[in-house]
Each structure stands twice: as structure tokens, then as C-alpha cells.
Amino acid sequence: xxxxxxxxxxxxxxxxxxxxxxxxxxxxxxxxxxxxxxxxxxxxxxxxxxxxxxxxxxxxxxxxxxxxxxxxxxxxxxxxxxxxxxxxxxxxxxxxxxxxxxxxxxxxxxxxxxxxxxxxxxxxxxxxxxxxxxxxxxxxxxxxxxxxxxxxxxxxxxxxxxxxxxxxxxxxxxxxxxxxxxxxxxxxxxxxxxxxxxxxxxxxxxx
Numbered sequence: 001x002x003x004x005x006x007x008x009x010x011x012x013x014x015x016x017x018x019x020x021x022x023x024x025x026x027x028x029x030x031x032x033x034x035x036x037x038x039x040x041x042x043x044x045x046x047x048x049x050x051x052x053x054x055x056x057x058x059x060x061x062x063x064x065x066x067x068x069x070x071x072x073x074x075x076x077x078x079x080x081x082x083x084x085x086x087x088x089x090x091x092x093x094x095x096x097x098x099x100x101x102x103x104x105x106x107x108x109x110x111x112x113x114x115x116x117x118x119x120x121x122x123x124x125x126x127x128x129x130x131x132x133x134x135x136x137x138x139x140x141x142x143x144x145x146x147x148x149x150x151x152x153x154x155x156x157x158x159x160x161x162x163x164x165x166x167x168x169x170x171x172x173x174x175x176x177x178x179x180x181x182x183x184x185x186x187x188x189x190x191x192x193x194x195x196x197x198x199x200x201x202x203x204x205x206x207x
Contacts, residue, residue, distance in 0.1 A: 002175065003109060003138070004032035010169065010202065012134045015039045016084050017104035020132070022046075022095075022123060023111035027054035030087075031061050038062075041086040043079070043098065051089040058087055073097065099127040106132045110198070112160075113139035114151045120159065135165065135203040138173045140196040148185055148195040157199055165203035173198035 006012075007029075013019050016039045021030060024044035034040055044054050051070060059067055066086040073079065073090055079097045082088070090098065106129055112120055129135060143155040176198050180191040 001032065004029050006200075006202075007033050007105070007107075007136065008036055012136055012202065013037065013040055013105045017041070018043065018082060018101065019105045019107070020045065020098065020101070020103045020128065022106070022108045023050075024054055025050055027058045029109070030054075031058055034058075034062060039084050041082045041084060041088075043082075043088045043090055043101075043103075045090045045092060045095055045098075047092060051091065055089055062087065070094070095123070095126070101128055103128060103132040105134045105136060107136040109138045112137065113143045113155055114153070115155070116153050117155060117159075120153070120155055124160070124162075129162075130164065131205070133205055134168075135162070136201075137203075138198055138200045141199055142196045145195050148183075150195055160201065162203060164206055166206050167201065168204045169200070169202035171200050173200040 013033065015037050018041045019030070019033070020043040022045045024030060024046050027044060030042050030044065034042060044051060046054070048070065055067065055069065058065070066083050068086060068088040070089055070091050073088060073094055076097060078100055079088065079090070080100045112123070123129065137160060139160070141157045143151045143153045176194045179194055181194065182189065182191045185192065
């Protein structure tokens with residue numbers, strides 16, 4: 001609800017726009033936003049089992065939308081012209097088919113910071129993210145702090161800089177700020193705050 005409210009309040013997407021979300025989980029955020037702006041088109045990029053969850057959830061919410069499943073997308077050369085009110089379920093292996101798409105918003109919440117550097121840059125330096133109108137990200141300041149190697153990657157906030165974009169919004173994501181996780185560090189198992197806070201940033205293409 002918090003993330004959906006940011007998207008709506010800051011008008012990152014409007015009626016008939018195209019929104020690509022990388023790592024969409026079960027489509028919960030998309031469902032909230034689309035309920036307010038029903039003509040937008042959604043492109044969800046994720047693994048097969050997550051896309052299955054998204055389809056079950058979003059098909060129930062929006063039965064009249066143009067739902068395009070992965071088997072149809074596999075037969076396409078590229079994804080460029082999209083009908084209004086479409087929801088497309090794109091496997092991560094088919095991501096390159098989005099290279100010529102002009103998206104109004106591309107987002108990623110949490111999973112960029114979990115990726116190895118080469119996989120991250122496959123997405124972050126793609127044509128899609130180099131020409132989209134807005135980028136909305138929530139990820140870790142440091143993916144794997146030295147005292148707790150959470151993920152097998154060395155990504156940090158400096159890797160999210162994009163020269164062709166200007167910063168429209170930046171803050172600390174509030175949700176994890178209040179979480180306490182029970183885990184072991186230096187042999188002591190106790191409740192601790194998140195090992196790295198999460199930043200929240202909105203970038204817009206420079207004129």
C-alpha cells in the first residue's frame with residue numbers, strides 16, 4: 001500500500017501508460033495501482049512460479065484485461081506495441097524482448113540488490129532502463145555488509161547512478177527501519193535491525 005501510494009501520489013504513471021516491474025512477486029502492488037488507473041498496461045518480469053501467482057491474482061481482479069501469458073510472449077520477436085489495458089507476464093529469460101519498448105515507468109523493489117553484479121547490469125544498463133520515462137527503486141544501500149554477507153554480491157548504492165536521469169526523490173524506505181530480525185553475528189544469536197537499510201529513489205529522464 002505504501003509503494004502504490006507513492007506511485008499514485010507522485011503521478012509516476014497515468015492512464016494508458018506502460019509500467020514494467022522487474023521482480024513482481026504476486027502482483028499485489030500492481031493490483032492496487034491498476035484499480036485506480038484501469039487503462040494502464042502492466043508488464044511483469046519474473047520467474048515462472050511468480051508469474052503464475054501474479055496471473056491467478058490479477059486475472060481475478062481484472063478479468064476483462066488483455067492477459068498475455070508466457071507461452072504467447074515466447075512466440076513474439078519483441079514487445080513494442082501494447083494494447084491498452086494489457087497485462088503481460090514475461091519470463092526473465094525473455095527480458096531482452098522489451099529492449100525497444102518505451103515504458104513510462106520501470107520499477108524494482110528489493111531484488112536488484114540480491115543479484116550478482118553482471119545480472120544486475122544486464123537489467124540496469126538495458127535499453128529499456130536507458131530510455132524509460134521514470135525509474136522507481138527500493139533496494140539496499142549495501143547488498144552484503146562486511147559483517148554479514150547477506151547476498152553473494154558486492155552491489156551498493158553507487159551502482160544505481162544513471163547519468164541520463166535526474167533524482168526526483170530520495171529517502172530511506174521506512175518499512176525495514178522498524179524490523180528486528182533474529183540472527184547470529186559474531187557467534188551471538190539475538191534480535192537485530194536489518195543489516196543494511198533500504199534506500200528509496202525516483203529517477204526521471206532528463207530533457
